[in-house]
Amino acid sequence: MTASTAERRPLGAQISHLLRARGVDTIFGIPGVHNQEMYRGIEEAGITHVLARHEQGAGFMADGYARASGKPGIAYVITGPGLCNTMTPLGQAYSDSVPVLAISSCLDETAATRGQLHQMRDQVGAGATVCEWSLEARDAVSAYALIDRALDEMRCGRPRPRHLQVPIGTLQAEAQPFPAAPSVAPARPVDAAALDRLVAALEGARRPLFILGGGAVAGADAWRQVIRRLNAASFTTYAGRGIMGADAPLDFGSYLARPDSAGVIASADVVVAVGTELAEVDLWRRELGHTAPLIRVDVDPAQLAAAPGTATAIQADAAAVAEALLQRALPAPADGWSAQEVAAARMRWRAAVDTERPGIVPVCDVLAEAVPEDTMIFSDMTQFAYAANEVWPVSRPGHWHHPCGFGTLGYALPAAIGGAVARPGRPTLAIAGDYGFQYTVQEMGTAVELGLPLPILLWDNTKLGEIEDSMVGAQIAPNAVVAHNPDFAALARAYGARAETPRDADALRAAVSGAFAADRPTLIRVAPGQLA
Structure with a gap:
């Protein structure tokens, strides 16, 4: 294909235009000097960019977007630490079969030169530990082919994450236009x-x-x-x-x-x-x-x-x-x-959950009645979610997302942001524990910046409750399970969010209802024994 001067762009810009042509409308990431060429074409291509506060947040946002939309979530990150910071969400996406494509920059040469900014020994190898594949495109043709390969594999096979890196010099160099979308092979008939x-x-x-x-x-x-x-x-x-x-x-x-x-x-x-x-x-x-x-x-x-x-x-x-x-x-x-028979078993198991984790099941019942039926929920690794995963009735498939396999803390808030971006105008709820929330609390700034009406239920038991229970059960002195917490309501307000501390069930319902109607996120702090 012969390209006119007008059709040629730096490869970094071409990649954004290619993604838009393939149906991508949103990218999550953080720009840096190494990947700034990838940002040259974002606005021109008509893609919305969501600025995370940490690459881990960007990866979780892409994960939440993918789960909520059914489309691949895309993250742009820089060389070295940018990719490393994204590896936890990529590992979660791999474990839970979520289609996330991370595109990073990389150094042009690492074999003979040492001491470069963001240098790693093996960036491709690092990505391969948590992705279906991690590859480097050294020219435009390869970049186009690998992006199309990733999107096609996610659509037709098990939708796990992929990582593509492109050298900085290659991103800066002018590149020929990308080809038309490849034809999609028909699905194999069931045997x-x-x-x-x-x-x-x-x-x-x-x-x-x-x-x-x-x-x-x-x-x-x-x-x-x-x-x-x-x-x-x-x-x-x-x-x-x-x-x-x-x-x-x-x-x-x-x-x-x-x-x-x-x-x-x-x-x-x-x-x-x-x-x-x-x-x-x-x-x-x-x-x-x-x-x-x-x-x-x-x-x-x-x-x-x-x-x-x-x-x-x-x-x-x-x-x-x-x-x-x-x-x-x-x-x-x-x-x-x-x-x-079924009802009796469910009643018996519900009672067991209530006994194991006292005080959580009644709060689940109040919340399950308070949230709209179409609410999409993103939960973190927290005792509240462990109980809710069993007792909270879910009427619609694909409307509750939990970091089951990799089991990372800090998932709920950024994933819920990605989910809310994917479903504008529809309700989204985040559920986190006091400890895990602080892994990605900085993404509150992104939620405020976007004006998301996002309720964030914070279960604040002032400790690593699940670990304490496990240590006691193993007859280990429960060391290092209690940490000093901030004033979460003040912290939320410092970011520009709303904050509520309801004292009874009616106040909790009102707080949730108000949060869905607000023009910004709302932190709703609930502690054991707090609700009358």
Whole structure:
């Protein structure tokens, strides 16, 4: 393709124009002298840039944006420390299968020269530890091809993060225009023989059980129809919450981590796990507990190969499998489960959560009634969220996001900012603990700058409560679990945010309602025993 002078731009600008042409409308990041060429074309391309206060925040914002929008989240970061600061959110995105593309600058030469600004021994290698791949583009053609490859792989395969770095000199050099978008290959049809085996396994089952993970969210409506037609029971992982709705009579909810859920699973005569790793962070025990045949549906062949005890493995997009099942004659509805059995188990497990973490379940109940149904929630690693992940009823799939696998602190606030940017005009809520909140508290400035009506529920138990409980349980003196906290309300106001400290349930409801209607974020501090 021959380019006119007008079509040629520095590669850094071309990259922004390429991303806009591929549907990207928002980029999260921080400019620096090394990546400033990437900022030359952002406004000209019509892309909104959200300025984070730390690259970790930029990465989490891109993660939250991706989860809320279903599109890849894009982060621009600088050489060296910029990428290193983004590695925690990239690791979280890898663990939770979130499509994030981090584009960084890099030094032109590192083999013979030492002592350069932001120099690392192996920047590509560092990115590779937390991404599906981490590669360097040394010319414009390679940069265009790798960006398209990343976006295509995220769309068609398991949507994990990628990292692309481009040398500073290459970003500065004039580059030819990027090509038209590559044609997207049609989705591979679901294997008919595998579907036959699945239907055959369900035939005659009196107690079929489905376990639905985050991979089933995109096909939630179809899976709900399949399971209801079969009169099957279900569990969801934390990432799969909402797939069955909040009132499905045969849904055991997200109580997989309850130890005696293994007994329920053992009573099933066929178990179908859809879009879930059944990992430690899903079960918190070594074994699922099934004695019947286990059927796995997953887009990732590596995941299927790593699942011992699987009777049938179906490598396919979970939504496609559900749609294909709806086109078939399904077995007659099962009669082995009862709504009373399911309700009794859920009541027992809810009581166990309330006993283990006193005072949290009643607050969850108040909040669940106070937030609009369409609220998208981003939670942090905090005891409040651990309890809420089990007891808070979620009516819509993909509306609660928790850093399950990597388990990083500091996720909720910046991820909620990204989610709110992706869903303007719709409600978003962040839930954080007092300790984890301080990992990324500086992103309050970004939320204020954007004028986001974002309630931030801060559970302030003045300590690392979960670690204290674990240490006591292990008969270890609970050292280093109590830290001096700031005046959180004053801190929020210092950033220009609102702050509330409700003293009873009615005041909490009013604070949440007011926060959704405000013109800026609102910190709502709740401490154990605070609500009358």
